[in-house]
Amino acid sequence: NLLWTDADGRIYHPAGPALPGVMLDWTLAELRRAGREIIAREAMLQELASAAELFVTSAVKGPMTAVIVSGDGVCSVLQPNSAAAPGPVGKYLAQRYALLLARTAAGESNCMP
Numbered sequence: 001n002l003l004w005t006d007a008d009g010r011i012y013h014p015a016g017p018a019l020p021g022v023m024l025d026w027t028l029a030e031l032r033r034a035g036r037e038i039i040a041r042e043a044m045l046q047e048l049a050s051a052a053e054l055f056v057t058s059a060v061k062g063p064m065t066a067v068i069v070s071g072d073g074v075c076s077v078l079q080p081n082s083a084a085a086p087g088p089v090g091k092y093l094a095q096r097y098a099l100l101l102a103r104t105a106a107g108e109s110n111c112m113p
Contacts, residue, residue, distance in 0.1 A: 001013065001014075001020060001021055001023070001024035001027075001056065001057045002014055002043060002048075002054070002055070002056055002066075003024075003027065003054075003055040003056075003057070003063075004043075004047070004048055004051035004052075004053065004054045004055070005051060005052045005053040005054075005087070005089050006051065006052055007052050009036065009037075009052075009089075010036070010037045010038075010039060011028075011031050011036050011037065011038045011039070011089070012038075012039050012040070012041055012043075012047075013028070013038070013039075013040055014040070014041070014042065014043040015040035015041050015042060016042075021057060021058075021059055022059055023057040023058055023059045023062060023063065024057045026100070027055075027057050027063045027093060030092075030093065030096045031089070031093075034092065036089075045068075048068060049068045052087060053065065053086070053087040053088075053089050053090055054066045054067060054068070055089075055090065055093070062093075062094075062097040062100075062101075063090075063093040063094075063097060065085075065086040065087075065090045
């Protein structure tokens with residue numbers, strides 16, 4: 001699943017027929033809890049290329065910072081210690097995901113925000 005932010009801090013995710021995954025649901029719940037405005041809409045390549053932050057979510061790896069790496073629409077997930085650092089939303093999600101993992105490892109049964 002894909003999410004992006006604009007310069008004003010609004011969070012977007014694609015509207016469409018695809019079912020959201022559990023990690024997208026968790027990510028959106030965390031962002032709502034933080035008071036972020038979330039908007040579902042069509043993802044336009046030009047808008048993604050100029051996004052303040054771009055993310056993908058994975059049930060295995062959690063929310064991860066991504067970047068458009070070329071003008072032909074190819075997105076690439078950034079690996080830890082890559083040249084591009086996450087912005088404020090990415091840092092917030094990384095902290096919240098680390099807490100989710102710690103709570104899950106401690107045996108908590110309800111780790112939703």
